[in-house]
Amino acid sequence: MFRQTSEFHQWFAEQRRVQRHRVTPTGLDRLDGWSFEPETGNIRHRSGRFFSIEGVEVETDNRETPSWAQPIIVQPENGILGLLVKEFAGVPHILLQAKMEPGNVNLLQMSPTVQATRSNFTRVHQGGAVPYLEHFVAPRTGRVLFDTLQSEQGSWFLGKRNRNMIIEVDGDVPVRDGFCWLTLDQIGELLNVENLINMDTRTVLSGLPDGWAVQGRGTQAEGRTLHSGAEVLSWFTEAKATHRLERRQIPLSQVKGWAEGGGEVAHESGRYFRITGVDVAAEGREVARWSQPVLAPVGRGVIAFLTRRIGGTRHLLVRTRTEAGSFDLLEMGPTVQANPANYEELPVGSRPRFLDEVLAAAPARVLLDVVHSEEGGRFYHAENRYLVVEADEDVPLDAGPDFLWVTPHQLGVLIRHSNHVNVEARNLLTCVRFLR
Amino acid sequence: MFRQTSEFHQWFAEQRRVQRHRVTPTGLDRLDGWSFEPETGNIRHRSGRFFSIEGVEVETDNRETPSWAQPIIVQPENGILGLLVKEFAGVPHILLQAKMEPGNVNLLQMSPTVQATRSNFTRVHQGGAVPYLEHFVAPRTGRVLFDTLQSEQGSWFLGKRNRNMIIEVDGDVPVRDGFCWLTLDQIGELLNVENLINMDTRTVLSGLPDGWAVQGRGTQAEGRTLHSGAEVLSWFTEAKATHRLERRQIPLSQVKGWAEGGGEVAHESGRYFRITGVDVAAEGREVARWSQPVLAPVGRGVIAFLTRRIGGTRHLLVRTRTEAGSFDLLEMGPTVQANPANYEELPVGSRPRFLDEVLAAAPARVLLDVVHSEEGGRFYHAENRYLVVEADEDVPLDAGPDFLWVTPHQLGVLIRHSNHVNVEARNLLTCVRFLR
Numbered sequence: 001m002f003r004q005t006s007e008f009h010q011w012f013a014e015q016r017r018v019q020r021h022r023v024t025p026t027g028l029d030r031l032d033g034w035s036f037e038p039e040t041g042n043i044r045h046r047s048g049r050f051f052s053i054e055g056v057e058v059e060t061d062n063r064e065t066p067s068w069a070q071p072i073i074v075q076p077e078n079g080i081l082g083l084l085v086k087e088f089a090g091v092p093h094i095l096l097q098a099k100m101e102p103g104n105v106n107l108l109q110m111s112p113t114v115q116a117t118r119s120n121f122t123r124v125h126q127g128g129a130v131p132y133l134e135h136f137v138a139p140r141t142g143r144v145l146f147d148t149l150q151s152e153q154g155s156w157f158l159g160k161r162n163r164n165m166i167i168e169v170d171g172d173v174p175v176r177d178g179f180c181w182l183t184l185d186q187i188g189e190l191l192n193v194e195n196l197i198n199m200d201t202r203t204v205l206s207g208l209p210d211g212w213a214v215q216g217r218g219t220q221a222e223g224r225t226l227h228s229g230a231e232v233l234s235w236f237t238e239a240k241a242t243h244r245l246e247r248r249q250i251p252l253s254q255v256k257g258w259a260e261g262g263g264e265v266a267h268e269s270g271r272y273f274r275i276t277g278v279d280v281a282a283e284g285r286e287v288a289r290w291s292q293p294v295l296a297p298v299g300r301g302v303i304a305f306l307t308r309r310i311g312g313t314r315h316l317l318v319r320t321r322t323e324a325g326s327f328d329l330l331e332m333g334p335t336v337q338a339n340p341a342n343y344e345e346l347p348v349g350s351r352p353r354f355l356d357e358v359l360a361a362a363p364a365r366v367l368l369d370v371v372h373s374e375e376g377g378r379f380y381h382a383e384n385r386y387l388v389v390e391a392d393e394d395v396p397l398d399a400g401p402d403f404l405w406v407t408p409h410q411l412g413v414l415i416r417h418s419n420h421v422n423v424e425a426r427n428l429l430t431c432v433r434f435l436r
Numbered sequence: 437m438f439r440q441t442s443e444f445h446q447w448f449a450e451q452r453r454v455q456r457h458r459v460t461p462t463g464l465d466r467l468d469g470w471s472f473e474p475e476t477g478n479i480r481h482r483s484g485r486f487f488s489i490e491g492v493e494v495e496t497d498n499r500e501t502p503s504w505a506q507p508i509i510v511q512p513e514n515g516i517l518g519l520l521v522k523e524f525a526g527v528p529h530i531l532l533q534a535k536m537e538p539g540n541v542n543l544l545q546m547s548p549t550v551q552a553t554r555s556n557f558t559r560v561h562q563g564g565a566v567p568y569l570e571h572f573v574a575p576r577t578g579r580v581l582f583d584t585l586q587s588e589q590g591s592w593f594l595g596k597r598n599r600n601m602i603i604e605v606d607g608d609v610p611v612r613d614g615f616c617w618l619t620l621d622q623i624g625e626l627l628n629v630e631n632l633i634n635m636d637t638r639t640v641l642s643g644l645p646d647g648w649a650v651q652g653r654g655t656q657a658e659g660r661t662l663h664s665g666a667e668v669l670s671w672f673t674e675a676k677a678t679h680r681l682e683r684r685q686i687p688l689s690q691v692k693g694w695a696e697g698g699g700e701v702a703h704e705s706g707r708y709f710r711i712t713g714v715d716v717a718a719e720g721r722e723v724a725r726w727s728q729p730v731l732a733p734v735g736r737g738v739i740a741f742l743t744r745r746i747g748g749t750r751h752l753l754v755r756t757r758t759e760a761g762s763f764d765l766l767e768m769g770p771t772v773q774a775n776p777a778n779y780e781e782l783p784v785g786s787r788p789r790f791l792d793e794v795l796a797a798a799p800a801r802v803l804l805d806v807v808h809s810e811e812g813g814r815f816y817h818a819e820n821r822y823l824v825v826e827a828d829e830d831v832p833l834d835a836g837p838d839f840l841w842v843t844p845h846q847l848g849v850l851i852r853h854s855n856h857v858n859v860e861a862r863n864l865l866t867c868v869r870f871l872r
Contacts, residue, residue, distance in 0.1 A: 147670035147673045147674070148669060230580050231580055233583060234580040234583035234601075237585055237854075240585055241514055241585065241599050328764075328854075416665075416669060417856075420853075
């Protein structure tokens with residue numbers, strides 16, 4: 001335990017020193033155990049497990065572009081992202097791990113107590129046992145605070161979900177090498193540091209029971225909301241009932257505009273993302289040495305909420321979001337979720353709504369501006385700029401059918417159910433809840 | 437409005453007299469506009485709209501039978517099932533319609549205010565406008581009480597969902613021919629009549645705000661629950677994370693064990709269901725004359741909750757349920773959902789759990805026993821016996837990993853979200869809530 005976060009930073013620096021990892025970018029053609037399937041061009045592991053890179057064709061009326069094809073990661077198995085909570089002297093602490101993922105900016109970031117795919121814990125990797133897993137699989141002894149299957153990046157994953165869990169325990173928990181207890185206050189402070197609290201930790205934190213993150217932080221208790229809970233769900237239902245997503249899985253080799261060459265798969269324009277490979281030599285992981293494909297986004301994305309007080313209560317502007325890999329047609333996303341570079345050559349009317357407002361906001365209106373990266377197990381240096389921006393007066397209470405002003409509390413209630421709120425909005429909500 | 441339900445029965449008898457419909461069973465080969473697609477054997481309408489009958493192959497670890505193939509109804513479009521609510525002299529009334537569906541037992545049953553497929557209201561049928569639809573589509577003026585996409589029979593429909601809506605209005609609502617206002621008390625009474633309140637009405641009623649149905653009915657306010665809300669959701673997540681459903685759509689002609697002959701598609705054993713046709717001559721419908729395929733179950737099903745008081749509060753035993761057409765692997769179903777005839781030749785250990793207990797219960801333990809039929813627009817005389825049975829002492833509080841004791845209130849909260857509670861459990865819950 002750390003009295004101050006400066007002590008954490010010392011500990012973390014020591015972790016960087018003792019955990020010796022080496023990640024080397026390499027070509028897809030040089031990955032051990034991975035290859036292009038002859039008939040389809042899909043990228044698969046020889047075991048048939050883990051994940052594969054395939055193609056998908058999409059038509060929808062809920063995006064700037066009505067139809068497209070793209071490579072996509074197919075990973076049908078779900079894993080566990082678990083946080084262990086325990087009170088010390090009446091103060092809740094969360095057990096995090098300084099863990100390497102090959103795609104992480106800075107390699108080491110703070111992961112949940114458990115971050116394991118089913119392959120991990122059923123030992124397909126033939127690695128060591130997953131520490132603390134016993135707290136998250138039956139028969140458990142702790143008290144469950146949160147346990148839901150949550151979607152991950154729908155732009156890059158086909159219908160993928162992970163089990164997000166928060167378990168509270170009373171008994172002794174030995175602290176293993178690389179793990180540490182942090183208070184919610186400390187986590188709140190560390191969320192302002194770039195690329196430190198990893199995506200998996202942020203998504204699970206979005207399921208913290210209401211009030212935990214904001215305790216003593218000056219955030220008001222829930223006041224009047226613009227819309228009732230029934231109205232929020234009705235708006236969501238209306239969007240699902242009226243929008244359209246037609247999707248067809250296709251072989252990777254038939255994805256139009258994308259080609260393999262130079263050891264990677266990329267779009268002819270150089271935009272969006274590349275599929276490439278990494279070679280990993282790791283310590284403190286189940287397996288000490290492996291190589292794998294990774295998805296490397298081109299450019300840095302923007303994930304932003306517009307916010308305003310309505311009737312004295314803070315509201316966030318959510319937007320329905322359909323993605324190539326959406327599990328169920330659409331989920332609620334942030335106000336803006338875009339990679340500005342992808343839209344540079346599109347006509348002005350085709351730019352995502354509110355993107356320009358968010359990027360051009362006066363500094364006084366910017367409540368949060370921090371860069372975090374997405375899951376380093378599949379994505380390579382996938383940075384996003386997370387922003388919370390006080391809305392201009394001219395952003396209306398009714399911002400159009402795909403937008404709705406909801407409170408952080410309302411969003412938190414919806415997060416208890418699968419496939420309501422997408423990972424970008426969940427992770428940004430975590431930052432909002434810890435805002436001072 | 438009716439002062440007593442006897443007045444309703446007079447009105448309904450009059451409706452039977454004035455609404456002149458004729459439904460004639462006929463062979464699939466004699467349906468106007470419908471045919472077997474040459475390559476697949478799938479049954480389709482020449483317009484490509486409405487629905488089709490195709491095949492599906494299923495493997496799962498969550499049923500008595502680990503794998504099977506079957507015909508299934510594919511209907512990607514969702515429709516609206518809407519109830520209009522209005523207070524008269526402070527008493528909420530619901531507007532229902534005495535409506536014919538070709539598969540209905542007794543032809544005429546009480547439907548929701550609006551029961552329309554998207555084809556209906558986008559006028560593919562080229563029929564008249566749907567009455568009262570304006571209260572359910574944007575821009576609406578009423579107050580939304582409930583609005584969710586809900587699954588329908590997963591054994592017979594592939595991932596089908598309908599939009600279930602309850603809208604409260606204040607203004608004048610002209611009562612059209614065939615419609616009437618009923619109080620919740622009256623509906624509660626009529627739910628005890630066989631084959632009168634149709635499936636669509638029952639599913640939407642399950643979304644009534646808590647307390648509406650039970651007001652003044654002696655049902656206690658929510659007391660102690662055996663499991664917290666987080667525990668219920670965790671149990672549901674655990675089931676989804678550990679069970680398996682692998683599904684593949686196949687041509688109807690390749691469904692093993694099923695064959696076409698004599699104008700119908702049936703299983704070689706004579707079990708399960710038949711796909712056959714009906715010819716309809718109707719009055720008071722969008723289209724006066726049509727023919728269509730229907731799914732006719734063989735034998736009468738059983739849909740039952742075991743119930744008991746735990747800590748003074750009534751609980752229901754729910755079971756996770758995976759079906760060929762489940763939208764998302766599984767939903768919560770009733771304790772028992774089975775067609776006893778389908779299990780006659782199976783070894784004793786393969787019979788669904790609690791089926792025998794429910795069927796053999798002493799009369800004093802049977803709190804509800806009424807026959808209702810499923811949607812008459814697709815199903816022909818699909819009767820189920822709806823039962824609520826007081827559990828024996830020897831049914832434990834922990835009845836196994838696929839079972840959980842929850843309260844009607846907890847189930848009602850989950851029903852506000854899509855794909856948590858299946859249609860059989862929702863419809864039985866409606867009966868439970870109105871139990872005297």
